[in-house]
Amino acid sequence: MKRTTLVIAVIAILSLIASCASGGGGSNNTKKSGSSTSLTIANVGGTTWTCGFNPFNPSVSGLSIGFVYEPLVYVNPLQNSKETPMVAESSEWSADSKTLTFTIRDGVKWSDGQALTADDVAFTFNLLKANKGLDLNALWSSGLTSVEASGNKVTMKFSTPSKPYFYYIADQTPIVPKHVWSTGEPAKDPVQFADAKPIGSGPYTVSDCKPQNIRYQANEKFWQQGKPAVKTINYPSYTDNSPANLDLATGKAQWGGQYIPSVDRYYVDKDKANNHYWYPPVANVQIFLNLKKGPTTDLAVRQALAYAIDKDQVSKIGVGGQLPSSNQAGIVLPTHKDWFDQAAADKYGYKQDSEKVKGLLAKAGYSTDKPLKLSIISVAGYTDWEAELQEIKSQLEPMGIALDVQNIAGQTYNTKLYKGDFQLAYGSQTGGPAPYYELRQNLYSGNTAPLGENASTNYSRYSDKATDALFNEYPGADDKRQHEIVNQLQEVMLSQVPVIPVLESVSWFQYNTKDFTGWPTAEDPYALPAPYAVPDVEQVLLKLKPKA
Numbered sequence: 001m002k003r004t005t006l007v008i009a010v011i012a013i014l015s016l017i018a019s020c021a022s023g024g025g026g027s028n029n030t031k032k033s034g035s036s037t038s039l040t041i042a043n044v045g046g047t048t049w050t051c052g053f054n055p056f057n058p059s060v061s062g063l064s065i066g067f068v069y070e071p072l073v074y075v076n077p078l079q080n081s082k083e084t085p086m087v088a089e090s091s092e093w094s095a096d097s098k099t100l101t102f103t104i105r106d107g108v109k110w111s112d113g114q115a116l117t118a119d120d121v122a123f124t125f126n127l128l129k130a131n132k133g134l135d136l137n138a139l140w141s142s143g144l145t146s147v148e149a150s151g152n153k154v155t156m157k158f159s160t161p162s163k164p165y166f167y168y169i170a171d172q173t174p175i176v177p178k179h180v181w182s183t184g185e186p187a188k189d190p191v192q193f194a195d196a197k198p199i200g201s202g203p204y205t206v207s208d209c210k211p212q213n214i215r216y217q218a219n220e221k222f223w224q225q226g227k228p229a230v231k232t233i234n235y236p237s238y239t240d241n242s243p244a245n246l247d248l249a250t251g252k253a254q255w256g257g258q259y260i261p262s263v264d265r266y267y268v269d270k271d272k273a274n275n276h277y278w279y280p281p282v283a284n285v286q287i288f289l290n291l292k293k294g295p296t297t298d299l300a301v302r303q304a305l306a307y308a309i310d311k312d313q314v315s316k317i318g319v320g321g322q323l324p325s326s327n328q329a330g331i332v333l334p335t336h337k338d339w340f341d342q343a344a345a346d347k348y349g350y351k352q353d354s355e356k357v358k359g360l361l362a363k364a365g366y367s368t369d370k371p372l373k374l375s376i377i378s379v380a381g382y383t384d385w386e387a388e389l390q391e392i393k394s395q396l397e398p399m400g401i402a403l404d405v406q407n408i409a410g411q412t413y414n415t416k417l418y419k420g421d422f423q424l425a426y427g428s429q430t431g432g433p434a435p436y437y438e439l440r441q442n443l444y445s446g447n448t449a450p451l452g453e454n455a456s457t458n459y460s461r462y463s464d465k466a467t468d469a470l471f472n473e474y475p476g477a478d479d480k481r482q483h484e485i486v487n488q489l490q491e492v493m494l495s496q497v498p499v500i501p502v503l504e505s506v507s508w509f510q511y512n513t514k515d516f517t518g519w520p521t522a523e524d525p526y527a528l529p530a531p532y533a534v535p536d537v538e539q540v541l542l543k544l545k546p547k548a
Contacts, residue, residue: 042253046410048211052194066537068200069174097161138446161476256510259384283431318388326501
């Protein structure tokens with residue numbers, strides 16, 4: 001599953017049903033079917049499938065967005081926000097950047113045969129307005145004031161200049177059919193709606209789902225003629241990295257999205273001609289700190305934790321150095337190097353310093369007689385996270401911090417993470433095409449909720465009016481001012497320590513070229529390559545072609 005929210009922010013999460021392995025969910029070899037070849041995805045979700053596909057539920061959205069549901073426009077974070085029109089054939093901002101108009105593509109149909117229209121698009125966004133639990137990017141609390149349809153046009157109005165929100169609106173919001181979601185069960189409670197038989201406009205439909213495997217079949221009514229070329233996708237559920245890695249190494253699965261130890265020896269060397277990988281950095285693996293209850297409400301405790309961790313050693317022990325260590329400012333390097341405030345980072349000097357840790361713990365009232373005891377939740381089966389946390393635990397112990405590592409099932413983890421039922425939580429966000437997006441996920445109060453209610457991304461529950469004002473100012477600012485705002489947000493990360501970035505999260509991507517062509521590469525980065533990246537997964541699926 002996506003190592004974001006398991007996002008968040010996710011999430012992605014496939015073995016032929018007839019021969020699906022029990023438990024870990026391994027798969028058989030690729031199976032020829034006429035002129036097409038079935039594709040198997042090996043990606044660890046840490047749980048078996050619930051067979052729900054609500055695209056607004058972060059726990060399962062990685063299984064529906066890109067496969068079944070589509071965005072208006074695909075925005076590529078690896079190619080300077082390059083846009084690919086999808087449901088919308090074009091878009092245009094007004095001169096003051098307060099009005100955004102989409103022209104909806106003619107000829108798009110839902111998988112049940114009904115036409116997709118501008119009314120469906122307007123309905124989707126107004127559904128988010130009426131149900132805050134669906135508005136995962138806090139659009140309606142960030143200046144969006146109205147969404148209306150007329151003919152094939154959809155007009156969105158904002159109270160302030162809002163161009164940076166285009167990524168959330170066009171790329172990160174799946175469009176759902178009004179004729180399905182406006183009646184019956186989804187209309188009663190769209191937040192809790194399971195959506196077991198999703199009707200979308202995307203390249204695939206869900207032909208069968210069991211806890212051990214999801215089988216997707218090409219959507220016969222898909223609007224791009226002749227696509228998808230890959231007619232069947234199998235997505236087994238894996239609760240541990242090991243069986244998924246074995247399926248990838250032996251060719252039983254062709255598309256992977258998780259950590260493989262000693263990847264060259266274990267994976268590439270098994271088939272040097274066909275087994276490949278590419279890991280572009282996109283966000284941060286971080287420790288979420290509960291700011292509403294427990295010891296981490298104390299800034300001194302949070303600072304002590306930030307000074308206690310040797311991140312380079314965590315990378316070495318946890319993933320064999322495959323992930324770079326993060327910086328406390330939260331800026332992914334070198335991806336966003338032009339935004340990094342080195343002077344601010346140097347001022348705080350966050351690196352392992354036992355004397356600073358002891359001083360800060362003493363300030364917070366802890367000592368050898370009263371040690372700091374904390375628990376951290378993670379996903380069972382994520383062997384890289386497990387190793388990283390064991391290393392962190394061993395580093396904290398001699399400094400007077402006892403860390404209880406709790407590896408739990410993916411669904412249980414999601415529930416606790418979203419509701420704030422944790423002291424510390426290990427996870428990551430989805431990020432975006434600039435640092436603003438991940439910082440907004442971590443710090444903007446519109447993305448959080450009271451304890452016991454689902455937060456969409458701001459799991460630490462950081463809330464500060466001055467910080468919110470910076471996020472709200474950013475969309476209307478010029479380039480110079482946007483950089484100044486991001487510098488101020490880095491200062492928040494450094495001074496307040498609302499989260500602790502540990503390692504840079506990459507888009508984990510292993511791929512086999514024996515039966516398929518068209519994979520994204522460093523030379524052709526047309527999409528984030530991980531199978532859990534949404535809506536990027538659709539771009540990959542539409543490019544892939546069987547060699548058969």
